[in-house]
Amino acid sequence: MEMTIFFPALLLILKRVAFSASLLASGAETVGPFNSHTTLVFRHVVSNIGNAYNPNTGFFTAPVRGAYHFEFYIYGPGHASHPTGAVLTKNGAHIFIAYEHQPTHGANAANGVTLLLEVGDIIFLRQWQNSRIHDSQNRHTTFSGHLLFPM
Structure with a gap:
C-alpha cells in the first residue's frame, strides 16, 4: 500500500515495506553442513508488506532508496565439528555475521544492521x-x- 502526501511542487510517495519469515515452511530439519557458503531461503513468510521479499529465492530487493533495518536469528544443534552461522549480504558482499560454536546442546546466534x-x-x-x-x-x-524511512 502506498500513501501519497502532496506538498507544493513536491510529490512524495512513502512506500510501506516490511517482511518476516522463518526458514522452513513445515516440519523440522537441520540444514547443512555444506562445503561453501549457501544461500538460505526463508520459506515460511509471516508478513511481506510491499512484496520486497521473495520466498523462492530468499532475496529481499529494495523497492525504494532508504534506510532499512534487518535482523536475523539462527539456531542450530550443538556439534563438536559444526558451528551454527549465517552472514547477511548486500549485493553478495558480506556485511554482518551471526555465529556460535557450541559442542553440545543448542546454539543461538543473532545480529542486526x-x-x-x-x-x-x-x-x-x-x-x-x-x-x-x-x-x-x-x-x-x-x-x-x-x-525505516525513504531518502
Whole structure:
C-alpha cells in the first residue's frame, strides 16, 4: 500500500515495506553442513508488506532508496565439528555475521544492521560453510527487515 502526501511542487510517495519469515515452511530439519557458503531461503513468510521479499529465492530487493533495518536469528544443534552461522549480504558482499560454536546442546546466534539501500539492492543470508542450522514448527531461525524511512 502506498500513501501519497502532496506538498507544493513536491510529490512524495512513502512506500510501506516490511517482511518476516522463518526458514522452513513445515516440519523440522537441520540444514547443512555444506562445503561453501549457501544461500538460505526463508520459506515460511509471516508478513511481506510491499512484496520486497521473495520466498523462492530468499532475496529481499529494495523497492525504494532508504534506510532499512534487518535482523536475523539462527539456531542450530550443538556439534563438536559444526558451528551454527549465517552472514547477511548486500549485493553478495558480506556485511554482518551471526555465529556460535557450541559442542553440545543448542546454539543461538543473532545480529542486526541498518543499511542505506539503493533501489534494486539485494539483501540475503548465506549459511556459513561447514555449519548446521535448524528450524521447526517453533520457528527458531528467522529473517526480518523493514524500511525505516525513504531518502
